[in-house]
Amino acid sequence: MPGPAGVARADIIALLQEGRSDRHIAAALHTSNKRVRRIRGELELPEATRATTITLEQAWRARTRDTGDGHLTWTGAYREGFPTLKHNGINHTARRIAFTIAHGREPEGRVLAGCGHATCVHPRHVTDQPMREALNTQYQQIFGAAA
Known part of the structure; x- marks a missing residue:
């Protein structure tokens, strides 16, 4: 479901699953850090760190x-x-x-x-x-x- 700026939730989730930071996702998708942080919390995903990377x-x-x-x-x-x-x-x-x-x-x-x-x-x-x-x-x- 698109958010306030028309960014699809699925697009945010895809980047979260890649291990991207909230800040990176917000900048890449032109949405708010707050929205990305909220979705991360709903999915119970850990905060991204520089060491967080997926194979x-x-x-x-x-x-x-x-x-x-x-x-x-x-x-x-x-x-x-x-x-x-x-x-x-x-x-x-x-x-x-x-x-x-x-x-x-x-x-x-x-x-x-x-x-x-x-x-x-x-x-x-x-x-x-x-x-x-x-x-x-x-x-x-x-x-x-x-x-």
């Missing part, structure tokens, strides 16, 4: 939504058509984060949704270049080059 994975998870059919869609920002996340001043792509979550290593090459849903960022659904090459090789071994 990259937590920031990523806060911007995904379960579609109910096994996929995750990105609710965060897009840059040049790619789902992105800025964390601690560094830009990341959502699919690269998802890949690292699932495989415990950095991806090689482009990371794509391998499930057929272009907007999916589910960790188990993203593939990097070596994975796609291996799948193509297996496909050719099974069905031949003519397939």
Whole structure:
């Protein structure tokens, strides 16, 4: 529900969940510190400190939504058509984060949704270049080059 200045409560909550300070949120969203402090209290969230920070994975998870059919869609920002996340001043792509979550290593090459849903960022659904090459090789071994 929008507040007095038209700032959506959900926008304030999203920044609170990122660990941002009341002052930062008020300045970024052009709302009052008092309103941000009140919402923080209602949600029983601790005061933000410089040491308060959330992990990259937590920031990523806060911007995904379960579609109910096994996929995750990105609710965060897009840059040049790619789902992105800025964390601690560094830009990341959502699919690269998802890949690292699932495989415990950095991806090689482009990371794509391998499930057929272009907007999916589910960790188990993203593939990097070596994975796609291996799948193509297996496909050719099974069905031949003519397939």
